[in-house]
Amino acid sequence: MRRNAFALFWVILFGSLLSACDNDDKERQASPDTLRKLATDRQLYIGAAVYPHLLDETRYTETLAREFNSITPENHFKWLATEPEPGEYHWEGGDRIAAFARANGQKIRGHTLVWPNSFSHQQFGVLPDYVLDASAPETLQNHIDAHIEAVVTRYADVTDRWDVINEPLRTLSAGVDPNHITVTLGEEWIVRAFQQTHALDPDADLYVNEALAESPGNKHEALLALVQRLLDAGAPIHGIGLQGHFLGGPPAREDLESVLRDWQELGLKIAITELDIPVRDGDFERQAAQYADVMGACLAVEACIEITLWGFTDRHTWLNDFMGDHSAPLIFDADYQPKPAYRALHEALSQD
Ligand code: XIL
Numbered sequence: 001m002r003r004n005a006f007a008l009f010w011v012i013l014f015g016s017l018l019s020a021c022d023n024d025d026k027e028r029q030a031s032p033d034t035l036r037k038l039a040t041d042r043q044l045y046i047g048a049a050v051y052p053h054l055l056d057e058t059r060y061t062e063t064l065a066r067e068f069n070s071i072t073p074e075n076h077f078k079w080l081a082t083e084p085e086p087g088e089y090h091w092e093g094g095d096r097i098a099a100f101a102r103a104n105g106q107k108i109r110g111h112t113l114v115w116p117n118s119f120s121h122q123q124f125g126v127l128p129d130y131v132l133d134a135s136a137p138e139t140l141q142n143h144i145d146a147h148i149e150a151v152v153t154r155y156a157d158v159t160d161r162w163d164v165i166n167e168p169l170r171t172l173s174a175g176v177d178p179n180h181i182t183v184t185l186g187e188e189w190i191v192r193a194f195q196q197t198h199a200l201d202p203d204a205d206l207y208v209n210e211a212l213a214e215s216p217g218n219k220h221e222a223l224l225a226l227v228q229r230l231l232d233a234g235a236p237i238h239g240i241g242l243q244g245h246f247l248g249g250p251p252a253r254e255d256l257e258s259v260l261r262d263w264q265e266l267g268l269k270i271a272i273t274e275l276d277i278p279v280r281d282g283d284f285e286r287q288a289a290q291y292a293d294v295m296g297a298c299l300a301v302e303a304c305i306e307i308t309l310w311g312f313t314d315r316h317t318w319l320n321d322f323m324g325d326h327s328a329p330l331i332f333d334a335d336y337q338p339k340p341a342y343r344a345l346h347e348a349l350s351q352d
Pocket of ligand 1: 075
């Protein structure tokens with residue numbers, strides 16, 4: 001009898017140990033590593049563009065803090081948002097984003113100090129009127145200097161990368177964009193903007209950020225040539241940002257990889273800065289494979305150190321609002337559930 005009781009004791013103890021292990025396993029399955037942890041372990045940035053008013057939504061902030069080690073203010077560091085009139089600053093939105101990043105140990109990608117592009121201005125309105133109205137070179141240069149100084153000094157503590165210039169080339173072809181600033185001041189203003197930003201925030205990496213330059217071809221070649229000219233003229237450029245709005249699907253992986261290798265050869269860091277990949281036929285597995293390809297190309301090229309998404313949930317993306325194109329381009333669905341594309345990034349980052 002005593003022996004039976006003893007045996008029963010061991011069966012119960014052993015059983016409960018087993019089930020504790022089982023629970024541990026379930027626990028592990030229920031909370032796998034986050035993208036943030038996987039990327040941080042590989043010394044990569046995984047980022048998302050954010051809007052300050054969305055920081056009121058708990059699901060939004062929980063996901064943002066959990067999954068990303070970098071934040072890009074989608075609009076609130078831009079010139080129109082920060083200084084719509086000369087000397088009239090609006091910091092509320094930017095401050096809110098900066099406070100969130102500080103509180104959650106994230107770094108900010110400072111997007112963007114000057115976005116002079118004429119096509120984008122037609123599309124979105126990217127520069128305040130007083131900048132476009134400044135016809136005297138000196139006045140225009142003073143506006144640029146003052147703007148850069150104000151934004152950089154305010155956010156340097158939490159911003160470790162700046163998109164000093166956004167979209168220097170023509171959007172739909174390959175030449176230097178003939179916008180008001182470049183036509184008035186020549187390319188020299190870009191060199192000066194980099195030098196000034198570097199003087200104000202010497203530890204930050206400074207980037208040229210460009211659209212539609214992720215494939216081999218004329219625009220890629222023109223961008224390489226421009227960056228080389230700017231470097232030769234003394235601009236402290238540390239990285240190239242490729243936006244990655246793959247609205248018609250990303251390039252073939254080998255094409256993207258060859259573009260990244262060209263930048264690596266130039267000695268620059270590389271960031272995919274605004275990734276989104278729309279789906280219009282409900283094929284989320286294909287979208288996942290496309291995300292995997294982009295991440296795979298980045299992981300294959302050592303100089304590629306960042307993938308930032310233009311948002312993270314299909315609930316809030318510029319494509320819904322701006323294009324009226326509800327094409328589910330991101331990695332969480334509108335209810336903040338991870339999509340196949342999330343799992344694809346997770347898998348890619350988990351591989352050795
Ligand atoms: C977009 C924002 O997502 C929109 O909300 C805004 O109306 C216009 O700008 N390339 C860029 C980003 O570099 O700054 C743009 O962001 C998208 C295209």
